[in-house]
Amino acid sequence: MQIDKWLKKDLEFIWHPYTQMKEAKKFPPILIERAEGIKLYDEQGNFYYDTISSWWCNVHGHNHPKIKKAIKKQLNSLEHVLLAGFTHRSAICLAERLISIAPKNLTKVFFSDNGSTAVEIALKMSFQYRKNLGEKKKKKFISLDRGYHGDTIGTMSVSGIDLFNKRFSSLFFSSFKIPSPYCYRCPVNKSQGNCLTECIKPMESLLKEKAPEITAIILEPLLMAAAGMIVYPQEYLKKAAALAKEYHVHLILDEVATGFGRTGKMFACEYVNGIEPDFMCLSKGVTAGYLPLGITLTTDKVYKTFSADYQENKTFYHGHTYTGNPLCCSAALASLEIFEEEKTLFKIKDTIPLFHRGLERFRGLPLVGDVRQLGLIGALELVKDKKTKRGFDFKERIGLEVYKRGLKRNLILRPLGNVVYLWLPLCTKRNELEDILDKTYQVIESL
Ligand SMILES: Cc1ncc(COP(=O)(O)O)c(C=O)c1O
Known part of the structure; x- marks a missing residue:
């Protein structure tokens, strides 16, 4: 009875994500x-x-005492403060910790509050970087068919799951889509075990022809999650990283899903030795699933092009209300400590x-x-x-x-x-x- 009452209220007031609400009565949420x-x-x-x-x-796991304790402790002193013109210790410590575990060339942290925003920020930073340098033509992105980077208009523009995105496509900015390295349904018809990652060729040809128009390649490293957990060869990622370098195009690695141990390493990109992305996007597991937080890491090289006299108008005009929220940062710090303490x-x-x-x-x-x-x-x-x-x-x-x-x-x-x-x-x-x-x-x- 009690449950029915709650579910009735739920259906009266809540519109659930990725849910056909017409069916929600028949299959009510649990x-x-x-x-x-x-x-x-x-x-x-x-x-x-x-x-x-x-x-x-x-x-x-849920209800971990250490994360709960960290959030409660933070709550006793500061629940939130804006990050423009102000700062706090949890954000500072977290930024330092993340930089210490990320690929070595990533030295700056920009906070936001979910995975989509972490990706949008990388896209916008790459785009504005070109403006800052006067590289006016370099404004397009290469992304993978079947890729997924979020549900906002910007991230959908570089995603490739038709079921989710197609109806919105007239709103998207144009990006170049290339086939995904989907081994089970190999785009170049190789049998598994006989692979020379020829599926990288469309990326190579595109860069050869269009690199002056391209600012960045965006990839989910090694695992295209929403596409259906497509696991692709390390060699593909390695070659993509090398091509990005060769053609002076940024490499954006979206580790929103793969980050924080899920693939067996802290970050999936660690499977490729010495990889140096220009941007790395994190969210989901960063707080171990306790609170929402988004992180975009980038390099000194990118950062420096934004640092200029105010009148030059190179400021990065982007920020969300809960950017770098102290409770979220303290949960993230506790999670990173657990990684060490619990090995x-x-x-x-x-x-x-x-x-x-x-x-x-x-x-x-x-x-x-x-x-x-x-x-x-x-x-x-x-x-x-x-x-x-x-x-x-x-x-x-x-x-x-x-x-x-x-x-x-x-x-x-x-x-x-x-x-x-x-x-x-x-x-x-x-x-x-x-x-x-x-x-x-x-x-x-x-x-
Ligand atoms: C690889 C990847 N990027 C970005 C996102 C978007 O994250 P969020 O749902 O927090 O906006 C997701 C979400 O599943 C994802 O898997």
């Missing part, structure tokens, strides 16, 4: 009361494994191979066309026919079926199209992992 570790509990005490880390942001990156070295072995079992299932994994992210691409790789039609709603069957087994599975994925908190224990994999297997087997 009222979550509390959470602990990797489990969410509803009002009746049922639990759900947070197998998608609450939209890819939870890192050390998180060391511990997941044991979990990742177990996850890998568990996922490989799924290859035998008739509907599983591809199995992909990077760190604690795993994906199963469902197909109707393994030979032709024909997927399920959008209207068949295989994802909804997976979702419903998952919930019955304590799992939160929200497939991206035909791709069922697990995005596990880094604190997932061995017994929890085994249970999650067994239950996911049952779901897919039952389809």
